[in-house]
Amino acid sequence: MDRTSRFHYASKSRQLKSFFGNYLKELQADARRRGNLTSGMTENLANVTELSDAHVAEVNASVKKRRVRKKSVGQIWLQDAIRPEMKLVKRGAMLQGLSELLWIPQAALLALAIAGLIDSHGPGLNPFYATSSILVLAAFRHFLRVKGGEIAVRAASKARHRLETSLLSNLTRLSPATELPASGKIASIAVDHIQAIGPYLGRFLPIQARLSLVPLVLITSVAYISWFAALCLLVFGPLVPVFMAIVGIRARKASDRQLGVLADMGGLLLDRLRGMETLRLFGAVKRSEDDIRKLGGDFRISTMRVLRIAFLSGTALELFSAAAIAITAIYVGFSLLGDWSFGTYGSPLTLAGGLFVLMIVPEYFAPLRAFTAAYHDRAAGLAAADHIVELQKQLVDEGQKDIIGTGLDVVPLPQTGALTIRSLCVSRGHRKILKDVNLSVEEPELVVVKGPSGTGKSTLMDCILGFLPAGQGQIAYGGLPLTSYGLTNWQQSISVLSQNPELFHGTLRANLRRADHSADDATLMQALKLAAVDELLAKVPGGLSGQIGEDGKGLSLGERRRFALARVALRQDARLILADEPTADLDGATAQKVVAALKKLAHNKPVLIATHDPRVVGSADRVLTLIDGGLVELNEREGEEQ
């Protein structure tokens, strides 16, 4: 979009907003009755208050300062994000607008044909000719409307797809050590929120664009016949939003009074369902059922109090559109009777002219209705934009620390080598976590890094993995810094047992094969046996082909950790094995099994364990202690203690 047209668009949209921006309550109400597809009623209701706030703020702002409405961060971001598609959306809107305007010739044809039958002296038209012309025009209008709609919907879909793709890429590029919001929240942004952009872009924006043009042209066509009728429309149209704004302020006061009661009914049901077992244990099931019913009743009463006022604004639209029809009809009727003779340009109003005007009136209010009905899309789209922009900002901020670089000159990783850490210093925020850490590991052995929680064991692990950049100092393998191998290559040459290992949605086999794509079932079973988890296969229906759900559902923490340990064992080409608190929260027997398996793995390659569990420390070949951010080897002291 070039500068001038962007300016043009901005100023136009500003006009629009001050003109029609004051739609409120009505909007929810209408969105609801006209069917906003995915919206639940509660969601709509939440918007009642939210919207009315916005509108009151808006009215105040426009009354006091007459300044441009302040846009939310999300709105600004969204405008920018969908810029490539805006042109298409506007083209779609133009086609649809053109289709709506073709009603003018259709109405004229029909009016002339009816008039011709009644008054053979006046202007007239052959009925058959008029009908076929209207049908031809209808076909053309249908084509334009569908075409325009397709363009807008496809453009919206494209924009949505682009946003989703970029969000996913940003997520993948991020260092795994980054703090992120809960996975459920991110998932709901990726799934629900980005979806809400579609209707905003594909449905609401085209309607908004049409709203500036179609009614004006319709008024002009009416003015051609009668200035009085045009004046009526010119007065009534803008009155609708004004009236809505006045009602909106009252509605807001009402909603303030009962804001505390506006609880989310769906949330209540979910809450009680989650706690069903507890409710049963305490014999409170029947009571909860009554609670739900009673709260539903309270909710209904308090919400209806708001809606009763909110619907008044919907009535404004009905009032002015019905009044416009009634006044036009009466005006035309009395003009035709000859009782009234004003509002035209010299010659009296003809029947054809009168019929034409009456047919235009409902169409004049139609875009307003559509705008009202689609207003929910705007609210949902903008709310979604706020969520997305918040996450994106977080991703981009963190992304600057992005260290999973794509190595340019990647050196092949040697089969064996020494991992050496020299005077490593790491700080998070202002806190120095690691100060001058030195470590060298080469031979197959079981090395334990111990220390109370919070001393930086996990940070050290993250540094070795390349998830966190070394602030100062160096981490090298085979004499070369890790980055020279390409961090992805390096990370994939380490086998890791995390404290809370993730099992993925899919079969057990698929989960294990993540470590070794070519492993056959025999190899898998061997690894499972090593991790002492083979007997648990019986528990998962279907064995290796059995599905495990999100979060390894159905398995206890100990089982999950042992399945993950089997995965670690399958990584035969790993240069190094890391384990973070492998025995935390495990009972004695299970912990022993895990330690034994790690010990066995340490015969072939170095195993580095971060832990403070004495059961693990006891089986170590070498024990290092993290004290004050430094790593101390305390072989003799350890011996003394035992």
Place this chain on the structure above:
Amino acid sequence: MRSSLRIIWLLQKEEPLAFWGGLLLAFLPAAAGIALLAVSGYFITATAIAGLSAGAIAFNTSSAAGSIRLYASMRIFGRYIERVITHDATFRFLANLRSGVFRGLVARESNGTVSQRSATALSRVVSDVDQLDGLFLRLVVPLASATIITGLTLVILWQYSPMASLALGAVQAAGLTVLAKSGGHRQKSQARKLNAARDGLRVRVSDLVRGRRDLSVFGGLEQQRVAALKAVALLDEVQEQNELTDMRNQAVVSTMSQVMVAVTFLFATYSYQQGQMELKHIALFAFVALALPELLISLANSAGSWSRMSGAADRVRSLLTAGQDNETFQNARSNSESPSFEVGKDALNMKGIHFAYTPKAAPVLDGVDLVLPTGSRSVVIGPSGAGKSTLAAIVARLQTPQGGAIRIGGVELSAMAEDKLRAALTVVGQRTQIFHSTIAENLRVAHEDASDSELWEALARAGLKQLVESRKKKLETRLGEGGLGLSGGEGRRLALARAYLRNPEIWVADELTEGLDHATADKVLASFRAMTRGKTVLMVSHRASELEGADRVFVLEESKLSEVALPLSDEIKSRLRND
């Protein structure tokens, strides 16, 4: 569709006044809107004819202008009242629906068929109910008023010109058919696809976020991204199809109205030329044709959601029926003269318990016997996954074993009335739920009529009194969803206070201190011991500290339960967590 009808019927039975009143009131303004346009058109033409014949015919302007005013005000006020009534009705329906669904889920759970329900499944149920909010407002009301008004209009217009009236009806019927088709069967599979794509993407993205550490090490990051992108592409495609369908539906309705105007006008003209109809009624037909399709606009906007509603209705209906069936079953159980718990007998006596999650799976419990004398304290230990929690669930009748006999206080467990069982026995443990409501309400779950002083007493016993007193609203402090605002240990203690209010004879503690740190676990255990003095206690645990004060210790291993001698041997001790 069948399920939707069933649900609508249920709603009608529960709130007949709101239902029929809403329908009737919805019908009036819609009809008034059509009448307004029709009369206006008629008025203009009639005045024109009167004007042409130069006053030869006296035209009664006041009656026509009067009916214009009447219809206009009916339209304006009727619409307002209709909205208020239909929305009120919808809220009533939703409240009923929610409690019905709740009842149904409880029924399913208490039949022991569903063991664990994931959070996703629960939110699916909730969103199903939310989807149905449009059932009355967006389907029943517009569909009923569209059909009735079209029918009425046709009957009225039939008197003037049967042919034109038929044409009108045919086009309207065609429009309805197109809409019904687009909301029909093909769309249903589309809706299912949409749900699947959405769930798929949700799972992929949360796997990607939670598992990014493991994924970048095991090299699945790129794979996961590709899988997520694939889900995105599928979702976008289905969504785009849906949006296109909606858009085309709206276009069809709009085009239909133009076709209707043209065709009706042509037939009306023909009737006039045949001498069957007066001239002034031609405009009447044209304007009715102009107004009638308005009825279909709201249907066109919601057509895309019918299939989704009907899917949701299928699932919700099965829950509603389950709830009704269970009610009769529960009533039967509590009405029978069920014997009460007797304190004198053994508190618990289990013989030959056999349990497996599925018929094919290996049994979790195989011939387990367990006797708890009244007032004894017993602990069951065993490796993780051995079935300790299952045993606790069976004792609490949250799971039904496939074989064996259980007597509680001398009474057959399966014959015991629900309220009597819950009064005699309580489970505290890792899965206790804190509700999104005040502390007092959370406690009164256990004892509805408990006085404030009883609540304070329970809180004091659980060691929470100080904490609650320090909050500004005391007992009326709201706890967030899932009990936010309370730490893990505090939540566990609140659950203990709740159980204390019940004051049961038998306490089952399922991994009471799981997930708590050492110091907190000790505090929780101390509260628990203080509360259960003199009662029968069964603890399930793998923590050494929970064994203190136990009369007897059992080991559950390889589906069998065996008692071990006290004091515990080193071999047993080594299996326990010591932290």
